[in-house]
Amino acid sequence: MTLHNAEGREIKVGVLGATGTVGQRFISLLAGHPYFVIHALGASARSAGKAYSQAVVWKQTSPIPHIVREMVVQECKPEFFLECSVVFSGLDAEVAGDIEAAFRNAELAVFSNAKNFRRDPLVPLIVPLVNGNHFAMIHQQRALNNPPLKKGFILTNANCSTTGVVVPLAALEKAFGPLESCIITTMQAISGAGYPGVPSLDIVDNIVPYISGEEEKMEWETLKILGGITEGDDGLKSFDMHSRHPLRISASCNRVPVIEGHTECVSVRFARRPPPSPQQVREALAAYTSDAYALGCPSAPRHTIFVHEEADRPQPRLDRDYQKGSGVSVGRVRQCRVLDIKFVVLANNVAIGAATSSILNAELAVIKGHIN
Amino acid sequence: MTLHNAEGREIKVGVLGATGTVGQRFISLLAGHPYFVIHALGASARSAGKAYSQAVVWKQTSPIPHIVREMVVQECKPEFFLECSVVFSGLDAEVAGDIEAAFRNAELAVFSNAKNFRRDPLVPLIVPLVNGNHFAMIHQQRALNNPPLKKGFILTNANCSTTGVVVPLAALEKAFGPLESCIITTMQAISGAGYPGVPSLDIVDNIVPYISGEEEKMEWETLKILGGITEGDDGLKSFDMHSRHPLRISASCNRVPVIEGHTECVSVRFARRPPPSPQQVREALAAYTSDAYALGCPSAPRHTIFVHEEADRPQPRLDRDYQKGSGVSVGRVRQCRVLDIKFVVLANNVAIGAATSSILNAELAVIKGHIN
Amino acid sequence: MTLHNAEGREIKVGVLGATGTVGQRFISLLAGHPYFVIHALGASARSAGKAYSQAVVWKQTSPIPHIVREMVVQECKPEFFLECSVVFSGLDAEVAGDIEAAFRNAELAVFSNAKNFRRDPLVPLIVPLVNGNHFAMIHQQRALNNPPLKKGFILTNANCSTTGVVVPLAALEKAFGPLESCIITTMQAISGAGYPGVPSLDIVDNIVPYISGEEEKMEWETLKILGGITEGDDGLKSFDMHSRHPLRISASCNRVPVIEGHTECVSVRFARRPPPSPQQVREALAAYTSDAYALGCPSAPRHTIFVHEEADRPQPRLDRDYQKGSGVSVGRVRQCRVLDIKFVVLANNVAIGAATSSILNAELAVIKGHIN
Amino acid sequence: MTLHNAEGREIKVGVLGATGTVGQRFISLLAGHPYFVIHALGASARSAGKAYSQAVVWKQTSPIPHIVREMVVQECKPEFFLECSVVFSGLDAEVAGDIEAAFRNAELAVFSNAKNFRRDPLVPLIVPLVNGNHFAMIHQQRALNNPPLKKGFILTNANCSTTGVVVPLAALEKAFGPLESCIITTMQAISGAGYPGVPSLDIVDNIVPYISGEEEKMEWETLKILGGITEGDDGLKSFDMHSRHPLRISASCNRVPVIEGHTECVSVRFARRPPPSPQQVREALAAYTSDAYALGCPSAPRHTIFVHEEADRPQPRLDRDYQKGSGVSVGRVRQCRVLDIKFVVLANNVAIGAATSSILNAELAVIKGHIN
Structure with missing residues (x-):
C-alpha cells in the first residue's frame, strides 16, 4: 500500500x-x-x-x-x-x-x-x-x-453503541483468538438519540430499558465489523460476518439520564481454553493500537483503549472527554462466573461513536x- | 402449620x-x-x-x-x-x-x-x-x-438488588426446574446507598459502574435464598446454597441517577432442554404467587410479579410505586442469543427491597x- | 347564594x-x-x-x-x-x-x-x-x-406559575391590604411544558432562563385574578385588573430539571406603612382559607397554604404531593432589603396548577x- | 504604577x-x-x-x-x-x-x-x-x-455567587453611576458546595431553596467590592462599603441540579433618572473591560462580559466553559416593571467564581x- x-x-x-x-x-x-x-x-x-x-x-x-x-x-x-x-x-x-x-x-x-x-x-x-x-x-x-x-x-x-464494544472485542480477538459469545448491557446517553430526541419527562429520574432497533444493530453490526472479507471463486469479495468462528452476541440496551458517553457492561467467552486471565486481558487491551494511529491519522487517539485501574472507573462524566472522546475506556476487568471475563466500556457516543x-x-x- | x-x-x-x-x-x-x-x-x-x-x-x-x-x-x-x-x-x-x-x-x-x-x-x-x-x-x-x-x-x-432478581428467578425455578446460570447487570437507585449516601457530584449526568461489595452479595445471597434446607445425619439443618443444582451467577452493579427503583437486566440459562419459550416464561412469571399473599399477609402484593407487555417497560419512575412498591415488575421477556431468556426487572429498593x-x-x- | x-x-x-x-x-x-x-x-x-x-x-x-x-x-x-x-x-x-x-x-x-x-x-x-x-x-x-x-x-x-404565586398574594392582600409591587423568579418543572415538551438535552444538568410568553402571562393574569369586578353606569360588569390600587409585577421565568412542582422566589412591597412583620405574614398565610374549602368542595385542600418553618423548605420533591398537590406551600418568610418581605412558594403545577x-x-x- | x-x-x-x-x-x-x-x-x-x-x-x-x-x-x-x-x-x-x-x-x-x-x-x-x-x-x-x-x-x-453578579453591577455603575437597589435570585450549581457536598438524594429532581449563609455573604460582599477606599484624617485607609451611595441588595439563594455554573436573575434600580434603556445597558455590559485584561493578565478573558442576544441564553451547560469560564455571561436584558432593568447572569462558579x-x-x- x-x-x-x-x-x-x-x-x-x-x-x-x-x-x-x-x-x-x-x-x-x-x-x-x-x-x-x-x-x-x-x-x-x-x-x-x-x-x-x-x-x-x-x-x-x-x-x-x-x-x-x-x-x-x-x-x-x-x-x-x-x-x-x-x-x-x-x-x-x-x-x-x-x-x-x-x-x-x-x-x-x-x-x-x-x-x-x-x-x-x-x-x-x-x-x-x-x-x-x-x-x-x-x-x-x-x-x-x-x-x-x-x-x-x-x-x-x-452505531454508537456498537462502536464502544467492538474496539475491546477486536483487541481481545487479536490477542487471544476468536470469541465465542458476548453478553452486553448498555447504559446509553441521551445525546445518542439526537435533538429533540428523548423527552425530559421520559428520562429525568428514570431509565428506559428499550431503544428501538438498537439491540439488533449491535448484534448484527458487530459480526460485520469483526468479521473478515472472503473472495469467492468468481473473484467477488464478500463480508464473512465472522462466520468462520460463529460468535453469539446478546445485547440489552437502556437509555439513562447521562448527556454524553455510553457505558456498557460486557461479559465474554473465549474459544480458547483456558481463557486468558484478567491481567492478561488488561494488558492486551492497553497494548492494542489501531491502524488509524499507526498510519498517522491526525484524529486518531494515542491510547486506543485506556485501561482504568481504579475500582469505579470509567465514568461517563469524568472520562468521556479524554483524548477528545476519540478513544475508548475500559475498566473493572475481572472474572465472570458464567462466561470468562467481564469489564466495563465507556465510549463517547458523539465523538468516536459518531x-x-x-x-x-x-x-x-x-x-x-x-x-x- | x-x-x-x-x-x-x-x-x-x-x-x-x-x-x-x-x-x-x-x-x-x-x-x-x-x-x-x-x-x-x-x-x-x-x-x-x-x-x-x-x-x-x-x-x-x-x-x-x-x-x-x-x-x-x-x-x-x-x-x-x-x-x-x-x-x-x-x-x-x-x-x-x-x-x-x-x-x-x-x-x-x-x-x-x-x-x-x-x-x-x-x-x-x-x-x-x-x-x-x-x-x-x-x-x-x-x-x-x-x-x-x-x-x-x-x-x-x-440486599435490595438481590431481592429484585430473586423473585423472578424463584418463579422460573418453580415453573421450569433449576437454573444453570444467570448474568445480571443492575442500574441501582441512589436511595439504595442511604443518606447522605451518594454525593450529587458523583451521579448527576453520570453512571458509577461500581458499588462496593454489591456484586459479591448478589452472587452469594441468591444461592442461599433459592436453595433449600437440608438435614444432616446429626439432625442439624443447614442451608444448602442451591448445591444440588449448582447455579452460577455473575453480577455487574452500577449506580445511576434515579431516586428510587433498581432496574436489572437479566439473562438466564435453564438446566432443562429445550428451555421454555418467552411466552411460557411470561405466563409463569405472571402466575407466580407468594406464600406471603396466600397466607394473607396484609403487606403482600396481589401481583407478586407484574409482567409488562409494552416494549419499554418497566421504568423506575413510572412503575416503582405500583402496589406501593411491594411487588416486582418484569418486562421485555425475550430470547437471549447466548443464554436462553433475557428480561428486565424493576424492584422498589426501599419498599420490597428493604x-x-x-x-x-x-x-x-x-x-x-x-x-x- | x-x-x-x-x-x-x-x-x-x-x-x-x-x-x-x-x-x-x-x-x-x-x-x-x-x-x-x-x-x-x-x-x-x-x-x-x-x-x-x-x-x-x-x-x-x-x-x-x-x-x-x-x-x-x-x-x-x-x-x-x-x-x-x-x-x-x-x-x-x-x-x-x-x-x-x-x-x-x-x-x-x-x-x-x-x-x-x-x-x-x-x-x-x-x-x-x-x-x-x-x-x-x-x-x-x-x-x-x-x-x-x-x-x-x-x-x-x-397558568400554572401564576396559580402558585397568586394564592399567597391573595392571602396577603386579604390580611394587610393592597400590594404595591412584586418581583417573582420562578424555577418551573418540566411537566409544565407537556409531553414531549422539553427535550432532555436542553435540561439535564442545565437551566433554561426563558419560557416563551410565561412572564407576560404571570404579570397580566395576576392582575385579573387579584382584581375585582366593577359595574359601569350601563349596568355592564367588567374585571378591574386591580386598577384601584395599581400593582406592578415583574416575573423572571426559568425551566429547571425538576419533574413536578414550580418553586418561586417572591418579594413584595405593601402599600401600608409600616409593612407587616415576617411573623405577621406567616400567620396570615397559615390562616388563609379558601371559599372552595369553606363551601365544602371535595377537592379543596384543608391547608390552603402550608407554611414551613424549616430553613430549607418547601422543596418540590418532598412537598409537591402534600394534600395531593391541591394546596400551596410557602417557606422562608423573611424581610427583603429592597421591597418588604420575601418568601418561597411551591405549587404542584399539574395538580393545583392545572x-x-x-x-x-x-x-x-x-x-x-x-x-x- | x-x-x-x-x-x-x-x-x-x-x-x-x-x-x-x-x-x-x-x-x-x-x-x-x-x-x-x-x-x-x-x-x-x-x-x-x-x-x-x-x-x-x-x-x-x-x-x-x-x-x-x-x-x-x-x-x-x-x-x-x-x-x-x-x-x-x-x-x-x-x-x-x-x-x-x-x-x-x-x-x-x-x-x-x-x-x-x-x-x-x-x-x-x-x-x-x-x-x-x-x-x-x-x-x-x-x-x-x-x-x-x-x-x-x-x-x-x-464567594462564587457574589462574583457572578458583581461583574455586571460594576459595569453598570461605571457606565451609569450608582445603583440604588438590586434583587437577586440565584440558581447555584452543586459544585459550589464542594465534595462530597450536596447529597444526591437532596438534589436529583429537586430544588433546595436555601444555602446556609449565602444570602448574607452576597448582600455584604457586594458592598465591599463595589465600594471604594477612603482615607481618614489619621491617614488610615478603610473600605467604604459603598456608603457614599447606599445600595440595598436582597438575595435569595437556591441550589439546583446543575453541576457547574451559577445562574442568577437580577433586577436593578439606578439612582439616575431616567434610567438607561435595555439597549444602553446591553452596550455598556459588552463594552466593559477589566484592568486584569488591560494589564495583560494571561488568565483574563477577552470578553469580560459576553452579552447574549438569543432569548434563552445564557444556559449553564452551554455557556459555562466559554473562555474557560474566566468571563461572565449576561442575557435577557429587559425592563423590569418594579425596578428598572432585569437580566440573567451566568458565571462558572469553579472557574471565575473560585x-x-x-x-x-x-x-x-x-x-x-x-x-x-
Whole structure:
C-alpha cells in the first residue's frame, strides 16, 4: 500500500445534515482539522439559502466556528458539492438513503453516519480503530455500481453503541483468538438519540430499558465489523460476518439520564481454553493500537483503549472527554462466573461513536489513496 | 402449620435506626399497619432523649406520622424495647451486629435489614415473596444460641438488588426446574446507598459502574435464598446454597441517577432442554404467587410479579410505586442469543427491597406462630 | 347564594384532550371523584374511534383507571358530549379556541386549562383558592353571547406559575391590604411544558432562563385574578385588573430539571406603612382559607397554604404531593432589603396548577348553582 | 504604577488544600500557566507524605497533570512553602483562618478562596474583573500586622455567587453611576458546595431553596467590592462599603441540579433618572473591560462580559466553559416593571467564581509589583 501524506494539502469537504446534532459535531471537529476544510453545508429545503448561523439552533458547548457562521446552507443536492473531495453525512435515516446514493453516483466520496447502507453487502462498515482493512471493498462497490464509478463510494461507520464494544472485542480477538459469545448491557446517553430526541419527562429520574432497533444493530453490526472479507471463486469479495468462528452476541440496551458517553457492561467467552486471565486481558487491551494511529491519522487517539485501574472507573462524566472522546475506556476487568471475563466500556457516543469515526475513516481514505 | 390470625390484635413493635433512611421508611409503612403499632424508637446516643420530630431530618414525601412525632427516641438497648414483640432494625452495618445480637439475647424477635447476619448459617435470609420456608431454621437458631432462647431470634431480609432478581428467578425455578446460570447487570437507585449516601457530584449526568461489595452479595445471597434446607445425619439443618443444582451467577452493579427503583437486566440459562419459550416464561412469571399473599399477609402484593407487555417497560419512575412498591415488575421477556431468556426487572429498593420485606417477614412470623 | 349540595348526585363529565398530559391528569383525578363521573372522552381525529387504552401513551405513575380503559375516544365535537353537564378541557392552545367556543354554543359548561379565553373580558379566570367571586361574570357571558345562552359558558383557570404565586398574594392582600409591587423568579418543572415538551438535552444538568410568553402571562393574569369586578353606569360588569390600587409585577421565568412542582422566589412591597412583620405574614398565610374549602368542595385542600418553618423548605420533591398537590406551600418568610418581605412558594403545577384547579372550579360551579 | 512584566519569569507557587475540590481546580489551571509553576502542595496530616496521585480522589474531567502526580504532599505549614512566591489557598473555612495567618506571618503572599478573612478591614476582597484598585490596601495590611511585614499579605476573592453578579453591577455603575437597589435570585450549581457536598438524594429532581449563609455573604460582599477606599484624617485607609451611595441588595439563594455554573436573575434600580434603556445597558455590559485584561493578565478573558442576544441564553451547560469560564455571561436584558432593568447572569462558579479569580489576583499582584 502506498501511503498518501496529506500534509500541506487542503481537502475540501461538505457536511450533509449540517444543522442536526451530528452535523454540528462534524462542524465543530472539522473547524480545527489540519487538512479538511469545510467548503459546503447541506440541510433541508427549509434551511437552504440561509446563513448557517441563522439556520441552526446551535447546541454545542463551543461557539459556532467562524468559518461557517456566514456560509450559505444548500439543499442536499450533489451539484452544490462538486468541489468537495469528501462529504460527511449526518443525515437522518429517513432521507439519508436516496441522498447518499445520489452523491455517490455524482462521484463523491460519502462518509455516512446513517444506518441506511450499513447492511449493504458492498458498503464497508468501518470502525476506524478496528477494521480499516474493509476499505478493500471500495473497488468492488465502484465496479458493481450502475453505472460503474471512478471516485464515488459510500462508507459508513457503526452505531454508537456498537462502536464502544467492538474496539475491546477486536483487541481481545487479536490477542487471544476468536470469541465465542458476548453478553452486553448498555447504559446509553441521551445525546445518542439526537435533538429533540428523548423527552425530559421520559428520562429525568428514570431509565428506559428499550431503544428501538438498537439491540439488533449491535448484534448484527458487530459480526460485520469483526468479521473478515472472503473472495469467492468468481473473484467477488464478500463480508464473512465472522462466520468462520460463529460468535453469539446478546445485547440489552437502556437509555439513562447521562448527556454524553455510553457505558456498557460486557461479559465474554473465549474459544480458547483456558481463557486468558484478567491481567492478561488488561494488558492486551492497553497494548492494542489501531491502524488509524499507526498510519498517522491526525484524529486518531494515542491510547486506543485506556485501561482504568481504579475500582469505579470509567465514568461517563469524568472520562468521556479524554483524548477528545476519540478513544475508548475500559475498566473493572475481572472474572465472570458464567462466561470468562467481564469489564466495563465507556465510549463517547458523539465523538468516536459518531462524527470522530467518520472523520477518521476519511483520514484513512486519504492516507490509503481512495480520495483523489 | 397452624396459622395465627392477627386480626383484632395489636402487636407492639420497635424500630432501631429510626432516624435513618430505612428507619424512616419503616415508620412511614408501620404508621398505617393493621396490627403492628410503633411502641419504641431507637437511635444513636446523640438522638436519644429527644422527641422523634426533633431528632430526625425527615426525608420522606409524606409527613412524619403523628404517632411518632412526640415519641421520645431511646438508645438502642434492649431494656427500652422489652414491651415490643417485634423489633425492626434499620441499623447501619457498623453497629448492627452487636446491637441485634443483644436484642436477640434479650428474647426479642429481630427483623433486620442489615447485612451482618445474612451469612450466619443459623439465620434465615428471607425474601418474603420467595423463601418463607426458611423460617424453619428459627428453632435451631434459638436452640443453639448461648444461652438457648425461647422467643428471641434474628431474621434478615436480602440486599435490595438481590431481592429484585430473586423473585423472578424463584418463579422460573418453580415453573421450569433449576437454573444453570444467570448474568445480571443492575442500574441501582441512589436511595439504595442511604443518606447522605451518594454525593450529587458523583451521579448527576453520570453512571458509577461500581458499588462496593454489591456484586459479591448478589452472587452469594441468591444461592442461599433459592436453595433449600437440608438435614444432616446429626439432625442439624443447614442451608444448602442451591448445591444440588449448582447455579452460577455473575453480577455487574452500577449506580445511576434515579431516586428510587433498581432496574436489572437479566439473562438466564435453564438446566432443562429445550428451555421454555418467552411466552411460557411470561405466563409463569405472571402466575407466580407468594406464600406471603396466600397466607394473607396484609403487606403482600396481589401481583407478586407484574409482567409488562409494552416494549419499554418497566421504568423506575413510572412503575416503582405500583402496589406501593411491594411487588416486582418484569418486562421485555425475550430470547437471549447466548443464554436462553433475557428480561428486565424493576424492584422498589426501599419498599420490597428493604422495609416492606422486613415487615412482610414479621407478618409471616406472626401468621406462622413465631411471635408470641 | 343558595348552595347546591352535590351529595348523592352523579354528574356526567367529559374530558377534551384526553390523551394529553393534562387530560391524563384529569382522568386520574376524576376516577376517584365523589360525584363527577367520566362519561365521554375527546381527542384528535387520529385517536377517535379507539379504546382509550389503545389511543393513549399513558405517562402517569398510577395505572389507567378501569372506567376509561375501554371507553371509546370521540372527536372533540359537542354532539358526542351532549349528555355531559361539565366538560373539562386539556386541549392545546392551537385548537382550544374554536372547540371550546363550539362547546359553549352547544350549551355546555366548559372548564378550560388552555390560555385562549383567559384574556376574554367576559370569561372568568379563576384560581379556585382565590377568586371564586368571579363566577359573577357568567351570567353576563351567557347574555352577551351570540346567540344568548342558557347554560353554556367558558371558565378558565390560570397558568400554572401564576396559580402558585397568586394564592399567597391573595392571602396577603386579604390580611394587610393592597400590594404595591412584586418581583417573582420562578424555577418551573418540566411537566409544565407537556409531553414531549422539553427535550432532555436542553435540561439535564442545565437551566433554561426563558419560557416563551410565561412572564407576560404571570404579570397580566395576576392582575385579573387579584382584581375585582366593577359595574359601569350601563349596568355592564367588567374585571378591574386591580386598577384601584395599581400593582406592578415583574416575573423572571426559568425551566429547571425538576419533574413536578414550580418553586418561586417572591418579594413584595405593601402599600401600608409600616409593612407587616415576617411573623405577621406567616400567620396570615397559615390562616388563609379558601371559599372552595369553606363551601365544602371535595377537592379543596384543608391547608390552603402550608407554611414551613424549616430553613430549607418547601422543596418540590418532598412537598409537591402534600394534600395531593391541591394546596400551596410557602417557606422562608423573611424581610427583603429592597421591597418588604420575601418568601418561597411551591405549587404542584399539574395538580393545583392545572387539572385540580379546573375540577375545583367545577365543584364551585355545582355548589353555586351554575351547573343544571 | 510601574508594571512588572512576568514574561520569561518562572514564579514558584504552592497550593493549600490541594486534594480538595478547589485545590484540584487550582492544580488543573496552574498546570498550563505561562509563569506560575507548582512547587509545593499542602493538605491535611492524613495526606502528608504521600505522592499527590495517591493522596487525592481526583474528580476533574482532565487527568492529573504530570507535574504533580508524584509530588509529595506536605502538611500546611509555612516551612514547606518558603521557596514559593505565591500560595493559593483552597482550604476549608474550618482551618483556613489559622493556617493562612501563619503563612502571612512567614512573609508569604496568600491568595485565598476561603471566607475567613473576607470581612477583615485590612484584607482586600478582590474580584479581579472588578476592583483591582483594592490592592492599595496591602501596604497598610503589612504595616499594621504584628509584627509588621515586608512581603506577606492575605488577599481573598469573593464567594462564587457574589462574583457572578458583581461583574455586571460594576459595569453598570461605571457606565451609569450608582445603583440604588438590586434583587437577586440565584440558581447555584452543586459544585459550589464542594465534595462530597450536596447529597444526591437532596438534589436529583429537586430544588433546595436555601444555602446556609449565602444570602448574607452576597448582600455584604457586594458592598465591599463595589465600594471604594477612603482615607481618614489619621491617614488610615478603610473600605467604604459603598456608603457614599447606599445600595440595598436582597438575595435569595437556591441550589439546583446543575453541576457547574451559577445562574442568577437580577433586577436593578439606578439612582439616575431616567434610567438607561435595555439597549444602553446591553452596550455598556459588552463594552466593559477589566484592568486584569488591560494589564495583560494571561488568565483574563477577552470578553469580560459576553452579552447574549438569543432569548434563552445564557444556559449553564452551554455557556459555562466559554473562555474557560474566566468571563461572565449576561442575557435577557429587559425592563423590569418594579425596578428598572432585569437580566440573567451566568458565571462558572469553579472557574471565575473560585480558582480562576485567585490566579487572576495573583497575576495582578505580579504585574503591580506586590510579589517580589
